[in-house]
Amino acid sequence: MKRLFPILAILTGIFLSYALYLALVVAPTEQTMGNVQRIFYYHVPAAWTAFLLFTINFVASIVYLARRSPIADAVAVITAEVGVVFCTIVLITGPLWARPVWGIWWTWDVRLTSTLVLWLMYVSYLMLRRFSTGGQTPVLAAAVAIFAALDVPLVYFSIRLFRTQHPQPVIGGGGSIDPRMLHALLINWCAFLCLAALMCWSRYRLEILQKQLDEAQAMESLAARGTR
Amino acid sequence: MSVVRLTAVTLAKDLRLEWRSKDAINSMLFFALLVVVIFSFSFDPNAEESRQIAGGLVWVAFLFSAIVALNQTWAREVRNQVLDAYRISPAPANSMFLAKAIGNFLFVALIELLTTPLFIAFYKLRAIGPAWQLLPTAALGTWALVVNGTFFAAVSLRTRSREIMLPLLLFPISIPAIVGMVNATSSILTGDYSARVWIVLLLTYDVIFTIASFLLFETVLNAE
Numbered sequence: 001m002k003r004l005f006p007i008l009a010i011l012t013g014i015f016l017s018y019a020l021y022l023a024l025v026v027a028p029t030e031q032t033m034g035n036v037q038r039i040f041y042y043h044v045p046a047a048w049t050a051f052l053l054f055t056i057n058f059v060a061s062i063v064y065l066a067r068r069s070p071i072a073d074a075v076a077v078i079t080a081e082v083g084v085v086f087c088t089i090v091l092i093t094g095p096l097w098a099r100p101v102w103g104i105w106w107t108w109d110v111r112l113t114s115t116l117v118l119w120l121m122y123v124s125y126l127m128l129r130r131f132s133t134g135g136q137t138p139v140l141a142a143a144v145a146i147f148a149a150l151d152v153p154l155v156y157f158s159i160r161l162f163r164t165q166h167p168q169p170v171i172g173g174g175g176s177i178d179p180r181m182l183h184a185l186l187i188n189w190c191a192f193l194c195l196a197a198l199m200c201w202s203r204y205r206l207e208i209l210q211k212q213l214d215e216a217q218a219m220e221s222l223a224a225r226g227t228r
Numbered sequence: 229m230s231v232v233r234l235t236a237v238t239l240a241k242d243l244r245l246e247w248r249s250k251d252a253i254n255s256m257l258f259f260a261l262l263v264v265v266i267f268s269f270s271f272d273p274n275a276e277e278s279r280q281i282a283g284g285l286v287w288v289a290f291l292f293s294a295i296v297a298l299n300q301t302w303a304r305e306v307r308n309q310v311l312d313a314y315r316i317s318p319a320p321a322n323s324m325f326l327a328k329a330i331g332n333f334l335f336v337a338l339i340e341l342l343t344t345p346l347f348i349a350f351y352k353l354r355a356i357g358p359a360w361q362l363l364p365t366a367a368l369g370t371w372a373l374v375v376n377g378t379f380f381a382a383v384s385l386r387t388r389s390r391e392i393m394l395p396l397l398l399f400p401i402s403i404p405a406i407v408g409m410v411n412a413t414s415s416i417l418t419g420d421y422s423a424r425v426w427i428v429l430l431l432t433y434d435v436i437f438t439i440a441s442f443l444l445f446e447t448v449l450n451a452e
Binding site for chain 1: 376379380383384386387388389393396397399400401403404407408411425426429432433436437440444447448451
């Protein structure tokens with residue numbers, strides 16, 4: 001397993017550089033938007049990766065409540081943290097694209113607002129984990145994660161009742177896309193998935209080390225109390 | 229004892245406590261009054277403008293003052309280890325949750341009843357749409373705040389700086405409910421469009437989160 005980590009790291013590096021080459025050089029320039037459209041190769045994969053991670057967080061939270069396995073809890077906290085990172089990338093790259101194309105940094109459109117609310121909910125989830133004391137943290141966090149996941153469709157539909165301004169989804173939306181663009185997008189997504197897996201993995205190792213450290217400290221203080 | 233009876237007993241105890249101390253009601257009432265006054269200085273609206281923004285103002289005032297009551301809900305039970313006694317007792321956890329939620333609902337509803345005349349007077353409000361729809365909007369909106377608020381108050385009870393943790397958890401989750409109640413109220417006041425779709429949204433939100441709270445409350449209460 002330990003050998004796999006550097007291999008994944010190298011693979012991620014290769015994927016990311018190849019995807020960068022595809023996005024900047026190979027993919028043709030978009031007709032109306034020009035070069036600014038190229039941010040789409042980072043914006044969309046980051047969004048997909050974030051949504052995937054939040055879905056894993058939801059499943060892991062349910063598994064934790066059902067089985068009380070510490071691994072499920074570790075997976076939940078890690079996917080929430082890395083998911084918030086990718087969601088932040090989405091929220092930063094979106095306005096960078098919107099400013100030249102729409103002429104505005106932000107609009108309270110359904111996708112933008114839903115993504116922002118999603119980000120807010122998972123930040124509050126992470127704050128709960130930070131502020132919560134003692135062994136009940138995983139249970140409380142899992143309950144909040146389930147509430148957040150239940151809230152997502154409601155957020156979406158409540159905001160959808162307003163006018164929507166976001167460009168319609170290109171994949172599966174019936175729109176036509178240059179195959180080279182699609183290629184760049186999908187390779188970028190693979191690169192982002194590798195990056196997310198890499199981040200989750202190293203964060204998982206950190207979590208294990210933290211647990212071992214906590215246990216060692218607890219044992220030490222018990223031993224110290226015993227000799228006194 | 230049946231669930232109904234247990235709920236009634238717990239609710240009666242909470243109401244009696246509040247009746248004798250009036251801690252939550254007084255601070256909520258004063259807080260809501262302050263919000264009314266400060267908003268009127270901040271925006272200085274005329275009658276037409278205030279009709280446009282009143283939906284938002286009213287609900288922000290109620291939301292913030294509801295936090296006062298919600299923070300007290302469980303904090304009261306921590307003193308003298310009452311909460312631990314609850315957990316040992318064979319009484320179903322959900323009957324206690326229901327009693328707490330109904331109690332908070334009554335407190336917030338009372339505040340709404342008392343401050344609404346103030347809003348009407350200070351902002352010269354008059355409903356152009358069907359005014360009776362304000363009643364279901366208020367009831368469903370208040371329940372939406374209170375049911376999640378009671379649940380998250382139990383969650384934030386176990387954290388450091390619990391008073392600030394409750395709004396941090398409650399506000400993001402409540403966003404669809406806030407969108408619903410503000411738009412329902414605004415559309416009734418301005419009479420521009422029907423409030424029905426927003427009331428349905430509130431109802432859906434209430435049903436989903438009432439069920440979720442009942443399913444998860446016992447787990448949260450007994451979290452160790």
